[in-house]
Amino acid sequence: MSDQKYFYTLLKQDRGGTARRGVVHTSHGDIQAPFFMPVGTKATVKTLSQEDLRAIGAEIELSNTYHLFLRPGCDIIQRAGGLHKFMGWDRPILTDSGGYQVFSLTDWRKLTDEGVEFQSHIDGLKHFLTPERVMDIQTVLGSDMVMPLDECSPYPCERAPAEEAVRRTALWAKRTKAHFEKTGMRERGQHLFSIVQGSVYQDLRERSARELIDLDTDGYAIGGVSVGETVEEMFKVLSWVIGMLPRDRPRYFMGIGMPDQIVKAVGMGIDMFDTVVPTRYGRYGTCFTDRGQIVIRNGQYKEDFSPLDSECDCPTCRNYSRAYIRHLFNAGEVLGLRLAAYHNVHYYVRLMARIRRAIEAGDYAAFEKDFLSRYGSPLAERV
Amino acid sequence: MSDQKYFYTLLKQDRGGTARRGVVHTSHGDIQAPFFMPVGTKATVKTLSQEDLRAIGAEIELSNTYHLFLRPGCDIIQRAGGLHKFMGWDRPILTDSGGYQVFSLTDWRKLTDEGVEFQSHIDGLKHFLTPERVMDIQTVLGSDMVMPLDECSPYPCERAPAEEAVRRTALWAKRTKAHFEKTGMRERGQHLFSIVQGSVYQDLRERSARELIDLDTDGYAIGGVSVGETVEEMFKVLSWVIGMLPRDRPRYFMGIGMPDQIVKAVGMGIDMFDTVVPTRYGRYGTCFTDRGQIVIRNGQYKEDFSPLDSECDCPTCRNYSRAYIRHLFNAGEVLGLRLAAYHNVHYYVRLMARIRRAIEAGDYAAFEKDFLSRYGSPLAERV
Numbered sequence: 001m002s003d004q005k006y007f008y009t010l011l012k013q014d015r016g017g018t019a020r021r022g023v024v025h026t027s028h029g030d031i032q033a034p035f036f037m038p039v040g041t042k043a044t045v046k047t048l049s050q051e052d053l054r055a056i057g058a059e060i061e062l063s064n065t066y067h068l069f070l071r072p073g074c075d076i077i078q079r080a081g082g083l084h085k086f087m088g089w090d091r092p093i094l095t096d097s098g099g100y101q102v103f104s105l106t107d108w109r110k111l112t113d114e115g116v117e118f119q120s121h122i123d124g125l126k127h128f129l130t131p132e133r134v135m136d137i138q139t140v141l142g143s144d145m146v147m148p149l150d151e152c153s154p155y156p157c158e159r160a161p162a163e164e165a166v167r168r169t170a171l172w173a174k175r176t177k178a179h180f181e182k183t184g185m186r187e188r189g190q191h192l193f194s195i196v197q198g199s200v201y202q203d204l205r206e207r208s209a210r211e212l213i214d215l216d217t218d219g220y221a222i223g224g225v226s227v228g229e230t231v232e233e234m235f236k237v238l239s240w241v242i243g244m245l246p247r248d249r250p251r252y253f254m255g256i257g258m259p260d261q262i263v264k265a266v267g268m269g270i271d272m273f274d275t276v277v278p279t280r281y282g283r284y285g286t287c288f289t290d291r292g293q294i295v296i297r298n299g300q301y302k303e304d305f306s307p308l309d310s311e312c313d314c315p316t317c318r319n320y321s322r323a324y325i326r327h328l329f330n331a332g333e334v335l336g337l338r339l340a341a342y343h344n345v346h347y348y349v350r351l352m353a354r355i356r357r358a359i360e361a362g363d364y365a366a367f368e369k370d371f372l373s374r375y376g377s378p379l380a381e382r383v
Numbered sequence: 384m385s386d387q388k389y390f391y392t393l394l395k396q397d398r399g400g401t402a403r404r405g406v407v408h409t410s411h412g413d414i415q416a417p418f419f420m421p422v423g424t425k426a427t428v429k430t431l432s433q434e435d436l437r438a439i440g441a442e443i444e445l446s447n448t449y450h451l452f453l454r455p456g457c458d459i460i461q462r463a464g465g466l467h468k469f470m471g472w473d474r475p476i477l478t479d480s481g482g483y484q485v486f487s488l489t490d491w492r493k494l495t496d497e498g499v500e501f502q503s504h505i506d507g508l509k510h511f512l513t514p515e516r517v518m519d520i521q522t523v524l525g526s527d528m529v530m531p532l533d534e535c536s537p538y539p540c541e542r543a544p545a546e547e548a549v550r551r552t553a554l555w556a557k558r559t560k561a562h563f564e565k566t567g568m569r570e571r572g573q574h575l576f577s578i579v580q581g582s583v584y585q586d587l588r589e590r591s592a593r594e595l596i597d598l599d600t601d602g603y604a605i606g607g608v609s610v611g612e613t614v615e616e617m618f619k620v621l622s623w624v625i626g627m628l629p630r631d632r633p634r635y636f637m638g639i640g641m642p643d644q645i646v647k648a649v650g651m652g653i654d655m656f657d658t659v660v661p662t663r664y665g666r667y668g669t670c671f672t673d674r675g676q677i678v679i680r681n682g683q684y685k686e687d688f689s690p691l692d693s694e695c696d697c698p699t700c701r702n703y704s705r706a707y708i709r710h711l712f713n714a715g716e717v718l719g720l721r722l723a724a725y726h727n728v729h730y731y732v733r734l735m736a737r738i739r740r741a742i743e744a745g746d747y748a749a750f751e752k753d754f755l756s757r758y759g760s761p762l763a764e765r766v
Binding site for chain 1: 433463688702714
């Protein structure tokens with residue numbers, strides 16, 4: 001049934017490198033890859049409207065099965081006609097499975113091969129999620145790309161539980177795919193990813209990748225990263241796995257990362273990114289530029305009437321000064337968070353467009369080197 | 384020096400009524416009257432951007448001398464080149480004097496004929512404001528319309544202190560005007576209002592109006608209303624004063640009000656309104672429609688996928704459902720406040736456009752009657 005050439009098209013591989021320029025095709029439209037997915041955990045990218053995201057040029061939003069399952073609940077989204085209609089977003093949506101949230105947000109959980117029982121972080125009520133149930137929820141959501149329930153190892157993690165997580169993740173991925181096929185999710189235009197686990201153990205990561213590649217899913221994600229390990233370990237994990245992944249499937253580095261990390265990971269062959277960094281940092285007044293971060297509350301911006309980022313053409317940078325945005329933060333005004341988050345998401349989305357142009361131009365290594373050096377990235381030394 | 388015909392043009396008086404269709408002219412552009420001024424107390428209309436306000440069609444914003452004086456402070460706004468540049472709004476601005484805030488926000492104040500000493504509600508530091516100082520601050524702000532320092536009587540208020548407030552308000556208005564003229568504020572394109580006080584005492588209100596009319600200011604405001612008195616008393620105050628005010632000056636009913644109150648006050652001859660109601664109510668999830676208020680958190684909207692207001696064409700109503708907005712409020716998401724506030728300010732601004740068309744059509748009484756009845760207004764009975 002699966003016709004991969006209609007899900008991912010590899011347009012160009014960087015000359016002498018591993019960066020890839022491609023397109024992901026969904027029934028809600030194409031997404032030019034590599035791309036960044038703004039995170040709308042609860043069906044909203046914090047402080048931004050869907051109109052903002054369209055204006056920014058975002059081609060996809062990410063949302064979260066765990067959060068939507070708990071609130072507003074599947075019934076309401078089903079009656080709305082799916083998540084796209086519920087949130088007013090007619091472009092592609094990827095939904096995470098909630099595996100990560102069950103492990104990071106809940107106080108109590110009971111894990112068996114059957115699934116995971118947990119207490120809601122909202123009201124303490126108990127719920128039981130299985131790989132099949134997570135697919136059924138994502139059927140209701142109608143997301144274009146769906147993630148399977150996986151066991152995300154914390155950091156640090158002993159070898160034995162990391163191995164157990166790899167085993168269970170593969171077991172669940174198998175059940176997920178069977179359910180995905182059986183219930184007609186593919187026919188309804190959905191695409192299934194699987195998630196490579198294995199903590200920081202090379203053989204476990206390789207085993208996890210092999211097991212999932214054998215399973216043959218539409219896309220591959222590297223999970224269990226950005227959970228507390230060092231940036232060096234994170235890129236080591238990526239380097240072990242990336243070369244194993246099939247060239248004709250999109251590759252997703254989950255929850256990554258800072259701008260310089262994205263630039264680096266694209267250079268290693270990643271196509272898809274998501275992180276709450278641009279909105280979360282924005283809400284605390286930290287803004288991104290090519291020359292690093294600006295902490296807008298700092299006194300040095302008190303009478304700085306220049307834009308947040310003089311190289312940016314977003315409405316925040318066109319219409320407002322650093323001094324004004326600083327005033328908004330000091331006065332506790334919501335517009336401050338919104339202007340900063342808008343700039344940051346715009347910065348990320350435009351960074352991806354620059355990345356794509358650099359790959360098209362055929363010299364990604366030069367772009368990467370130049371970017372990391374201007375950004376003042378510790379990753380620069382390793383290029 | 385004053386050339387009134389270049390500040391307010393009366394275009395049309397409603398046939399057989401007192402509603403007025405006019406234009407207020409400022410160096411930052413014309414404002415079609417009657418109009419509503421969205422309130423940006425701290426140089427921002429809560430949750431909305433200046434781009435939002437332009438898209439909504441707001442022709443003017445209101446800000447507040449007291450708040451801006453305390454934060455960010457005059458120095459910063461002066462170095463920004465004035466309030467328009469500081470906040471990124473190139474249309475007209477009216478700034479309130481801060482008289483009301485000194486009386487309502489501060490814990491401690493000392494009032495003499497010279498001025499008012501008070502403790503900042505932010506850091507407790509003592510400040511001294513005089514009628515002259517308030518003008519100097521508004522010179523720095525560069526607002527198109529400036530309000531004088533006045534003594535705003537609380538409610539209820541004994542006759543003696545209300546009379547004292549009328550006396551002091553006139554004394555301060557005189558000093559204000561002298562300073563306004565002497566320091567060249569008029570030449571710099573600013574326009575001075577005066578504020579009628581007198582609490583709920585007819586003779587005091589009339590005396591206050593007479594004293595200020597003798598002083599000859601560019602516009603007239605009715606202050607000390609919406610401070611706790613009944614709606615009936617509020618309109619009584621308006622009825623005493625409105626007929627006395629010169630026809631060739633704009634008339635401003637300060638801090639009013641609910642949509643039905645605005646419709647009613649326009650019928651009595653008011654040109655200008657401001658209130659935090661649309662943004663404040665929006666932030667708590669109460670939204671305005673011609674058929675009254677919607678409290679979006681209510682359970683009845685849980686699966687209501689219709690727009691907030693089916694008669695509205697704002698982005699909130701075009702792109703989002705009641706169920707989605709309710710979800711945003713329940714999940715504590717900022718976008719909820721923003722969508723509700725946007726709709727409410729849009730509702731107010733468009734209500735003023737409908738009001739202007741009704742006056743132009745020459746039958747405001749019919750519009751008023753129809754609106755008040757559909758809105759379910761208690762004012763309907765008195766039309």
